[in-house]
Amino acid sequence: MLLAQRALRSSDTRVGALAFTLGYGSESAFSAAFKRHVGVSPAAFRGRVAAAS
Template sequence: MHADPGRTWHLDDLARSATMSRTAFAARFTSVAGVPPLTDLQHWRIRLAQQALRESDTSVAALAASLGYTSESAFSTAFKRARRPGPTRLPGSVARRANLIRGVGR
């Protein structure tokens, strides 16, 4: 999951690849990682997003798509749920600077 965070992952597929039932896979993953598999994926995506927003000029929409979110809105909602403020308000983010520039002269 960490190698391909933009992929649409399903618990069934993960369990099948480990030749385990969904329940057994989720329980084992949680016991090792401390969180369920898809929660781990969401946390990983948010960490990648935070890094990209700080270090690159990737737009929020492009970042959302690259991380497997169906829309910029879905990404922003997940980001806000995991970490306040939203992605365009992250201190030092290119998206924040772009919003500030757009607001100049209003």
């Protein structure tokens, strides 16, 4: 999840492409795992990072 957080902060890679790059079989599986570990969805995380900048 640290790699995912870093990628969401530093690039505009689509969440689906990021999911497959990180070895998840689907965007929904990645999003569920990300939300379980981080507490927010990947899109919400990216939005928070953008708002903080």
